Amino acid sequence: MASKLKYETARFSGAYGTPEQLPEPTTPEVSFVGRSNVGKSSLLNKLLGRKALAHVSGQPGKTANINFYDVDGVMFVDLPGYGFAKVSHAEKRRWSKLIAGYFDQRRSFNLVVALIDIRHDAQDIDQETLAFLTQAELPFVVALTKADKLSRARQERQAATLARQLNVDRSSMVVTSAKAGTGIRELRGLIEAACL
Template identity: 60%
Template sequence: MNFNNVTYERSFGTSEQLEPSTAPEIAFAGRSNVGKSSLLNKLFNRKGLAKVSQTPGKTATINFFDGSGVKFVDLPGYGYAKVSKTEKARWSELIEGYFNQEREFALVVSLIDIRHDPSDLDVNMVNFLREADLPFVVALTKADKLSRQQQMKQKAAIKRQLALDSDTLMVVTSSAKGDGMDELRGLIRDAVA
């Protein structure tokens, strides 16, 4: 799989618009300000493929990217306060509607900011993935903001807070420095193999 050849495909504003799943899908889920777009751009070695904004909550659609027979799915961020209740409800419907469909879920990458304790919404997402028996990994973002020692301490604390078993993989990542990208690419390759 060539991560450098990933291209933008389509965006959907409601779950009813989603086309049937025709290839393995790697979905990315996380809070609005977790750095999802930056991580995707670093993963694909592209600057502007996923739209990055200084304002959290800009991803308001489900965005599909094509990568040689694998679909990468950028889900709207959850938990951002400065949008209307109607818009929050639409985002929630989008995310739930996506996961409630018959799709080829190869892997869900659940993004959590390593600098903070997981929010209730992060915990709910991980619990949902576990209960739905979906294959997932946790990607801890923004690791460049902490020292190596702080990273290891936070990783252990987050693992406890999410009640993850020893089989659940966690990757410490930094979109700024590229940390964890090769490991994440390897996990994605394994998931679609």
């Protein structure tokens, strides 16, 4: 495999609604986790250099399955957004079972990209997610999304605050913006380093 991923070859590979349906892991995997309205689909599309491969919805909580994208032999795994209020309790339970079921499997967890909105303080659910990833010893990086909404100085201050609140090293965070393209090259570099 070349040292760079060919992102333009990205294609949708499948969507799965229960852990039992998930395909056998045969390639490196990069998983994307985050709250429902954190901008996961937008960031994925930007990373893949595509307008609408991952479905972007004006309505948070739209990714109800685990979506797999084949990117030059590396699987990008888009997990349902968590913590969104406007879905039924049954659906929320299904999502959390699905996410837990994915992480319970023996898979090639090369990197988990945990998305957090840079504009807000860390929420309990974000802290729980990062505590879980740390405890499970899964390699992860925190992508701080929607950075275009803040000034550069404010981005730095907020990143430092979030690092403290989440109890992670500032060096394991990437400030990103799907709109402005901020941090995309850096994030690609981390993904390639983890997978190639």
